[in-house]
Amino acid sequence: MTILTKNIPTADIIVEAHERIKPFVHQTPVMTSQSINAISGARLYFKCENFQKVGAFKFRGATNAVFSLNEDERQKGVATHSSGNHGQGLALAAKMQKIPAYIVMPENAPRVKRLAVEGSGAEVIPCKNTLASREETLQKVVEQTGAITIHPFDDYRIIAGQATAAKELIEEQGQFDVIMTPVGGGGLLSGTALTCHYWSPLTKVIAGEPSGADDAIRSMKAGTIIPCPQPSTIADGLLTTICERTFGIIKDHVSDIISVTDDEIVAAMRLIWERMKIIVEPSAAVPVAALLKNKEEFKGKKIGIILTGGNVDLDKLPFR
Known part of the structure; x- marks a missing residue:
């Protein structure tokens, strides 16, 4: 057992992290959309971290x-x-x-x-x-x-903190068939995977990843970290590469990672803006794009989606 594996946050550590940050973070709302449910064929619950302080789960x-x-x-x-x-x-x-x-x-x-x-x-x-x-x-x-x-994701204190978003989602809405997040460096995905492992073990954890920054998918297939040589995607928050800490958790507790194109990301982002009347950034739309690309896989299921952030440069919107 490596030092990294031995120090993976336990359920108690995630609970401690939640208690530590509760006085300072927003318990963000969980929203639904009947029109997006109809389009997707699934029952979707959006954990709106775009309403978090600084506009993101980070x-x-x-x-x-x-x-x-x-x-x-x-x-x-x-x-x-x-x-x-x-x-x-x-x-x-x-x-x-x-x-x-x-x-x-x-x-x-x-x-x-x-x-x-x-x-x-x-x-x-x-x-x-x-x-x-x-x-x-x-x-x-x-x-x-x-x-x-304080590394953006290669730090178990960060992973434990990110795990609290899914913990709140499960505590508020009960068990899910699937919980989805995007994946960049893997802090949120690995934290979400740990939360489901401890409190909702029958829930599958599935990520969306931009095709132009697909190191997580490559790494899952290879069983070892394979960086994307020249990552490029509209989802600027997902340009980083997973690390040993996050990959160790992801390969053990994540069911699947789905690749999506920038066009699919923009379409999902626009759908959320239009149907839910909320602002999300491209990275937040990635798991929605992954779900819409694979409707049959998710049809009829109860699915939680963490909308990771809403920090958009309004002078550079990808749609008009």
Whole structure:
């Protein structure tokens, strides 16, 4: 048994994380749509993390990680790399603790997300739009500042925090046939898989993944992590590659990952905007796209879908 496997969050750790963050996060609403049910042929329950603080589920993990730090660690501040939502979550959590935050962001990150990070008082450090540049820049920042790295997903405190979204969904709506999330780095997917494993073991966990950033699908087929060489997708929050921590949980507890194209993502995003009258970003629409692409597989089933975020640059909408 490896150290990573041995330290996977237990049910008790997820409960502790939930209690730790409850005073600070929103218990987001669960919404339904009769028209989307009719289109899909399934009974859908949307956990609306687009209404979470900072507009995304990432605030859950960031809050758990920051509020888990001891006093010496807090004094050093925190640092991370992020295309936006994790950066926003970490910046706000750090602000609540009155500690510095340093957020490395790719130059092409949505303007709305960069402004939100800066609005919480964090320092934004730009980098090139590659994972290597993100990691190299972050390493330099940590060396210069001494800040504690809070990785967007390669951290069990983050995974435990993200697990609380599905925990709330199950507690409110009961057992599901399937719970669906998108997958990028795998923090939400692995946290959701653990929640179902502990509290709803008959529930299948299925993810949607952009075809242009399909490392999770490649890795599941190969049984080992296979990075996507040049990830490219409209779902900017899903450009990262899964890690050993998240993959270890995903390969043991996730039933399937479904690939979707950018056109399918945009169509699902537009459907949610039009039928539910709520704003979601492309990454949030990915599991909906996966469901609509495979209607027969999900027909007649009770399905929970975590709508991961709603931070959209309104000057660059993918539809008119």
